[in-house]
Amino acid sequence: MDICDRKENNPVILFNRFRNLIFLKLRRKTNSNFFLPQIDGLRFLAIGLVVLIHINVFYLAKNNFIFDKTLTDYPIYFSFLYNGFKGVELFFVISGFILALPFAKHYLCEEDKIPLKEYFWRRLTRLEPPYIVAMLSFFLIFIFIGKYSFVQLWPSLLLHLTYIHNFFNNFPNLSGVTWSLEIELQFYLLAPVLSSIFSLNKFFRRFILFGSIIFLPILQNIFNPSVITLYNFLQFFLVGFLLVDFYLAGFRLNLAKISSLLLGLASLLVIIFLDFSSSNIGISLREPLLNRIVFPFVIFLFYFLVLTDNIWKNLFSNKFFTSIGGMCYTIYLWHTIIISAVGNQLIRVRLSENFLFDFSLKLSFLFILVILFSAILFLIIEKPTMDKNWPKKLYYFVREKFNWIYYEQK
Numbered sequence: 001m002d003i004c005d006r007k008e009n010n011p012v013i014l015f016n017r018f019r020n021l022i023f024l025k026l027r028r029k030t031n032s033n034f035f036l037p038q039i040d041g042l043r044f045l046a047i048g049l050v051v052l053i054h055i056n057v058f059y060l061a062k063n064n065f066i067f068d069k070t071l072t073d074y075p076i077y078f079s080f081l082y083n084g085f086k087g088v089e090l091f092f093v094i095s096g097f098i099l100a101l102p103f104a105k106h107y108l109c110e111e112d113k114i115p116l117k118e119y120f121w122r123r124l125t126r127l128e129p130p131y132i133v134a135m136l137s138f139f140l141i142f143i144f145i146g147k148y149s150f151v152q153l154w155p156s157l158l159l160h161l162t163y164i165h166n167f168f169n170n171f172p173n174l175s176g177v178t179w180s181l182e183i184e185l186q187f188y189l190l191a192p193v194l195s196s197i198f199s200l201n202k203f204f205r206r207f208i209l210f211g212s213i214i215f216l217p218i219l220q221n222i223f224n225p226s227v228i229t230l231y232n233f234l235q236f237f238l239v240g241f242l243l244v245d246f247y248l249a250g251f252r253l254n255l256a257k258i259s260s261l262l263l264g265l266a267s268l269l270v271i272i273f274l275d276f277s278s279s280n281i282g283i284s285l286r287e288p289l290l291n292r293i294v295f296p297f298v299i300f301l302f303y304f305l306v307l308t309d310n311i312w313k314n315l316f317s318n319k320f321f322t323s324i325g326g327m328c329y330t331i332y333l334w335h336t337i338i339i340s341a342v343g344n345q346l347i348r349v350r351l352s353e354n355f356l357f358d359f360s361l362k363l364s365f366l367f368i369l370v371i372l373f374s375a376i377l378f379l380i381i382e383k384p385t386m387d388k389n390w391p392k393k394l395y396y397f398v399r400e401k402f403n404w405i406y407y408e409q410k
Helices: 003-008 011-026 037-062 074-110 116-126 128-144 149-163 178-199 202-222 235-250 257-273 290-309 310-316 317-325 329-347 355-386 392-407
Strands: none
Touching: 003 235, 037 290, 037 310, 037 317, 037 329, 037 355, 074 178, 074 202, 074 235, 074 257, 074 290, 116 178, 116 355, 128 329, 128 355, 178 202, 178 235, 178 290, 202 235, 202 290, 202 317, 235 290, 257 290, 257 310, 290 310, 317 329, 329 355
């Protein structure tokens, strides 16, 4: 065997080739030349927190084994998992940044105006097919397993498909996570109007953005409606707007490496471990108002470092993070039903007499399975819709097949 053959059969080389192939398959398709891999890295952080808190909630609700300790006996671990609900707010900031960016480029960089028809058509073709497939699947699964009857469940399906289930919580819920997607849709509809703020001069638009991010938690503390809407979370989307403003202005902190590392770690630890959420969904209104005002700015600081600082940019551009973050929409839609399907079997098995070991093993196993199953669903359902021309390609494919069948019959 010559040296070339030995290289071809080297397990390390083969593994690296296989790994790179997986990363290539899972990488999201983009329809523009402007791609920020670290944004997908931030999506990984957000979806990771969301999945972990739902596994945690599932385990604590379903576990019937008695241990000498509980999760609260491990305060750091408990705080990390408990604060997973912040993942949704992290997503809102990313949405604000991504949707505002092309509009801001038009106003600030004199790029072409975004046609609204194209903007809304892309939403329809990119995000609706995976959502509709998921909702129909959950609908059929719940009927098949006998959880609900068709008569009980069809109004819920209609409410989910029209994104108004938050207004009718008395109906069965096909998925407990879609409430945030309804808020995302409300923002998507208003984003072109809100983005007109970039037509103002720098002083006024930043004054309005900073003021709104501070004022909205105060207003929400005074007036807290029973129905959850964009109003409850608007400050997070506006943080995304503020990030766009500073990012396009070319503003950089230019910190020394150690300072950048320490500042980034400090802000990340605050995001993950401290109860600075300004969510108005019930579990965090007990937090001091000051905390709920500060929290969006902590996210702003960390995200800005990830966008502009080389240390954090490179870390969050890692292929592992970006591959998983790139399929976060599929993970978000499907993770709870995967956790339930696999977890209901796993929870019956006692893996250790030690609570922490038993809990950590099941948490890790479920997390890995969520990623693996979601990757398959992503490749089958979501990734094809990332090609903006897929409706046209599908139309021509169907027409060609129809013509072929027609002429064969003749």
